[in-house]
Amino acid sequence: MTPPLLEVEDLSVRFDTDDGFVHAVDRLSFTLDTGEVLGIVGESGCGKSVTSMALVRLLPETAVVGGRVLFDGVDLLGLSSRRLRQVRGRQISYVFQEPMTSLNPVFTVGYQIGEVLRRHLGLSRAAARDRALELLRLVRIPAPERRLDDYPHQLSGGMRQRVMIAMALACDPKVLVADEPTTALDVTIQAGILDLMRDIRERLGTAIILITHNLGVVADVADRVLVMYAGRKAEESGVDDLFAHPQHPYTIGLLGAIPRPYEGEGARRRLQEIPGRVPSLRVLPTACAFADRCSRADELSRTQVPELREVRPRHFVACFHPGET
Amino acid sequence: MAVGGLLVVAVFVVVAIFAPWLAPYGAGATDFNSLLAHPSSKHLLGTDELGRDVLSRVFWGARASMQVGFLSTMLAMVIAVPVGMVAGYYRGWVDTVIARLTDVLLAFPFLILAVGLAAILGPSLLNATLALGVGAVPGFVRIARGEMLALREEDYVPAAIVNGANDATIIFRHILPNMTSTLLVQATVTIPGAIVGEAVLSFLGLGVQPPTPSWGVMLQDAQSYLAQAPRLAIFPGLAIVFAALAFNVLGDGLRDVLDPRTTR
Numbered sequence: 337m338t339p340p341l342l343e344v345e346d347l348s349v350r351f352d353t354d355d356g357f358v359h360a361v362d363r364l365s366f367t368l369d370t371g372e373v374l375g376i377v378g379e380s381g382c383g384k385s386v387t388s389m390a391l392v393r394l395l396p397e398t399a400v401v402g403g404r405v406l407f408d409g410v411d412l413l414g415l416s417s418r419r420l421r422q423v424r425g426r427q428i429s430y431v432f433q434e435p436m437t438s439l440n441p442v443f444t445v446g447y448q449i450g451e452v453l454r455r456h457l458g459l460s461r462a463a464a465r466d467r468a469l470e471l472l473r474l475v476r477i478p479a480p481e482r483r484l485d486d487y488p489h490q491l492s493g494g495m496r497q498r499v500m501i502a503m504a505l506a507c508d509p510k511v512l513v514a515d516e517p518t519t520a521l522d523v524t525i526q527a528g529i530l531d532l533m534r535d536i537r538e539r540l541g542t543a544i545i546l547i548t549h550n551l552g553v554v555a556d557v558a559d560r561v562l563v564m565y566a567g568r569k570a571e572e573s574g575v576d577d578l579f580a581h582p583q584h585p586y587t588i589g590l591l592g593a594i595p596r597p598y599e600g601e602g603a604r605r606r607l608q609e610i611p612g613r614v615p616s617l618r619v620l621p622t623a624c625a626f627a628d629r630c631s632r633a634d635e636l637s638r639t640q641v642p643e644l645r646e647v648r649p650r651h652f653v654a655c656f657h658p659g660e661t
Numbered sequence: 662m663a664v665g666g667l668l669v670v671a672v673f674v675v676v677a678i679f680a681p682w683l684a685p686y687g688a689g690a691t692d693f694n695s696l697l698a699h700p701s702s703k704h705l706l707g708t709d710e711l712g713r714d715v716l717s718r719v720f721w722g723a724r725a726s727m728q729v730g731f732l733s734t735m736l737a738m739v740i741a742v743p744v745g746m747v748a749g750y751y752r753g754w755v756d757t758v759i760a761r762l763t764d765v766l767l768a769f770p771f772l773i774l775a776v777g778l779a780a781i782l783g784p785s786l787l788n789a790t791l792a793l794g795v796g797a798v799p800g801f802v803r804i805a806r807g808e809m810l811a812l813r814e815e816d817y818v819p820a821a822i823v824n825g826a827n828d829a830t831i832i833f834r835h836i837l838p839n840m841t842s843t844l845l846v847q848a849t850v851t852i853p854g855a856i857v858g859e860a861v862l863s864f865l866g867l868g869v870q871p872p873t874p875s876w877g878v879m880l881q882d883a884q885s886y887l888a889q890a891p892r893l894a895i896f897p898g899l900a901i902v903f904a905a906l907a908f909n910v911l912g913d914g915l916r917d918v919l920d921p922r923t924t925r
Contacts, residue, residue, distance in 0.1 A: 392823055425824035437816040442838040451834075452824045503824065 339409070340367035341543055342391075342511055347403035349386050349395065349567075359617045360386040362567045363403070368511065371541045373533070375558030375575070377551055377590070381614055383567040384547045388513050391545075392424055407511070426456045429504035433516040435497035439488035445472075445499045446484035452506045471502040474539075475532060494525035501532065508540065515547045530556050551590055555579060563587050566615055566625035569644060573651035583647055583658040585630045586610070624656065632657040663914020669907035676720050677727035684717035688874050697890050706896050709879075710886055715893065718874040719900050725868075725875035726904060729790050729859035730852040736794030737801050737851065742837075742844065745805025750813055750832050760806065766799035775858050779867040786875075789868035793855045804847045808840040815839075842919035849912030853905035860901050876901050 349361040361383040368374050376384045389395050391405055391412065405412040412423065424430075432438045440448060449471055450464035459467065465484070472480035475498040488496055497517060504512055514533065518526035534557055536542055546558055554561050554575065561578045563571040563586065571584040582588045592608030612629035615621070624642050627633040634657070642654045676683055685705075686692075692704075692712040700707045706715040748756040766774070778792035812818075813836065821835050862868035863877025871878050876897040883893035 394819055394822060421825045421827055423825075424822065430820075430823035432816060432820060434816050438820040440817040440821075440835055440839070455825060455830075500820070 338370075341370045341372075341408070342368040342545075343404075343406040344387075344391070345404040345406065347387065347390060347405065348401070349383070349390050350400050352398050352400060356618055357400075359620055360399075360567055361390065362620065364564075364567075364569055365403075366562055366569070366572065368543050368545060370510070371537060371543055372560065373537055373544045373546060373558045375546045375548065375554035375561045376564060377548060377554055377561060378564035378570075379549055379590075379614065381617075382564045384549075384564050385515055387564070388430075388515050388545060388547050391513060392428055392430060393420060394430075422456075425452055425504075425509070426507045427509055428511045428513065429507075429509040431497070431500050431504050431512065431514040431517050433519050435493050435500050435520060438500055439496055441488055444485050444487055445491070449499070449503045449506055452503055456507045467506070468502075471506060472499070474505065474536075475499070475502045476528075477502075492525075493521055494528065497521060497525075497529055498532065501529075501536075505536065505540070505542070509542065511543045511545065512536070513545045513547070516549070517546070518553060519548070519550075526553075533557050551594055563590070566621070567617055568621075568625065569652070569654060570626070571651075571653045571655075572644075573648070577648060577651050581648060581651070581660055583651065583653040583660065584626075584655045585632050585657075586626050588660075589629075624654075626655075662910055663917070666907045666910030666912075666914060669903060670911055673723055673904050673907065674727055677723040680720045680724055684714075684720040686714040686717040688718060688721040689713065689872050690717070697886065700892070707890070707892055709882065709890075709893055715879075715896055718879060719876070719896055721874040722876045722879060722897060722900065723904075725786060725863070725873070726856045726859055726901075729786065729793060729868075730856040730904075730908075733790045733792075733794035733855045733858075734797060734848050734851045736790065737797035738844065738848065740794075741798045741801030742805045745802040745807075746809045746832050746837065748802070749806040749809025750828070750836075756806070759802065763799045763802045763806075767803065771796050771854060772858060772861055776862065776865065776867065779862050784862075784867045784870055786869050786873075789859055789862045792862070792867075793858045796858070797851045797855065800851065801844070801847060804843060805840065808843050809836065812836045812839050842915075846912055846916045846919065849908050849915055853908035853912075856904050856908070857901060860897075 344364065344366050347361055347364045351358040351360060364387060366374070376387065378384045386395065390401050393412065395401065401413060407423065407427065412420065415423065439445065446465060446468045449468040450461070453459045453464040453467055469480055469484055472483055477483050477495060477498050491499065518529050521529065530553060533544060533546070537544055546554065548554060558575050561573065561575050562569060563584065565586050571578070571587045578587065582591055589608065589610040593610065595607055610629055615625050615628065621641055623639060624633065624637040627637040630637065636656050642656050644652045644654045647653050647658050690713065692708060695704065695708050696712045697710055698704055698708040704714050704716070706719070708714055744759060748759040775792045775796040778795055779789055782788035782792060817835060818831060821831050826835065859868055859875065860877035860880065863875045864881045866881070869875035869878050871882065879897040880894055886893055
């Protein structure tokens with residue numbers, strides 16, 4: 337077996353605030369193979385965005401990051417800022433949640449895509465422009481010749497997100513990290529962007545880390561899913577096995593909270609909410625973080641932290657009482 | 662209003678550049694047959710005590726004013742904008758020192774600062790420009806730093822970081838163009854200040870040296886003849902007022918057009 341493209345080992349992130357430490361991510365490990373789409377799912381504050389930002393060291397200086405992020409065998413967390421800049425945008429690209437504000441308002445989109453190309457590949461102005469046009473075509477922007485000289489405010493949100501993706505793909509990166517790429521968009525536009533993601537993986541073989549709170553998005557695009565809860569991994573498996581045989585009560589809760597209005601007879605059921613709230617991340621846990629919200633919780637759950645176990649082939653769960661129901 | 666301001670500014674700039682062709686007489690040309698003459702068809706605004714044409718000297722004087730106005734403002738921007746931007750981008754103790762230093766300098770009246778500097782440097786047009794330029798630095802530092810504090814939080818900054826841009830690229834290529842409108846408005850406020858400042862320094866003998874014409878020098882010369890020929894002071898005075906007013910009106914207009922928070 338070839339070594340994975342990206343290997344995250346025991347990644348921990350804590351923020352040093354005036355009120356003490358906040359443990360946003362706690363000893364998270366996962367891998368990403370070439371051309372694979374990994375979905376990271378969880379509710380707000382579970383640490384999924386912090387994880388993605390830690391990969392390319394985007395976190396502010398108040399963050400204390402531990403562990404290793406091995407990319408092609410090199411630890412990104414130990415890289416000099418000069419070497420790191422050569423990785424960012426060239427090997428690992430990033431697409432943000434907010435397409436409306438992530439483009440610089442004073443430059444044309446063609447110039448902004450071209451800038452990345454000129455920086456990393458040393459292309460001339462004219463060559464960069466040609467390649468930018470090609471990229472706009474790749475992300476299926478209509479009439480790309482005209483769009484090249486448009487300013488961001490002339491484009492819709494969906495178009496801008498396509499431009500952001502084009503910019504991220506400019507140097508043919510090996511990994512694309514997309515942090516809630518569709519959250520700020522209309523549902524119809526979302527479908528188009530997800531479609532584009534699938535297309536990119538197939539055509540360019542780019543590995544994608546897709547961060548989302550929407551399990552529907554994951555079901556659509558991902559090969560493998562990592563469910564995060566309170567800064568830790570709750571469950572990880574292939575996408576089909578996760579939806580067919582969810583093991584962690586939290587995952588089951590998330591699946592129950594998806595609206596499915598058109599599903600067979602008598603499908604007009606009430607949405608199931610998960611009771612309670614996400615625990616504070618100020619102290620490291622001494623029990624299962626989900627125990628207070630879980631019907632399966634018992635003495636064991638409240639006194640010990642569950643470790644990850646393989647309950648089905650390549651299906652890992654951090655729960656003392658895993659099972660489908 | 663703003664268009665009017667722009668027009669008047671344009672007229673002053675054109676007059677300053679083309680003074681040798683527009684002025685009916687040379688800057689120092691004397692006509693001893695008509696000393697302190699009243700306005701006439703020969704001398705539209707009359708002559709001074711040496712028989713020099715007042716209109717011509719107001720035209721020539723515009724050169725010193727415009728030169729000092731633009732050059733000192735540019736000097737201030739070149740020094741202050743990088744300092745303010747770097748302070749605002751990196752924060753930390755460097756920023757604290759720069760910000761407090763700016764506050765201290767801003768507490769000094771602009772003209773007192775400039776007069777003090779000009780007195781140290783010695784009287785000349787170049788030194789007046791330097792003094793007024795340095796005097797305008799704190800204002801620009803504060804503006805550039807404030808803009809940077811706001812703009813560094815924009816989403817396109819992390820977007821540029823993940824695309825591999827280094828700090829210099831982010832500060833000067835990505836953020837600087839976004840604050841040009843604010844800097845432009847600040848410049849149109851600083852230029853009239855420098856024009857008045859040049860007149861003050863020249864009037865006090867710290868700027869342009871006679872016989873080279875400047876509006877301040879003309880006011881100084883007119884002092885002795887104020888009772889006989891008040892127009893010798895009135896015409897350069899009006900030039901100063903109109904030039905300063907035009908820039909200020911232009912600045913207000915630009916602020917309205919360029920600031921997305923006010924209208925649009």
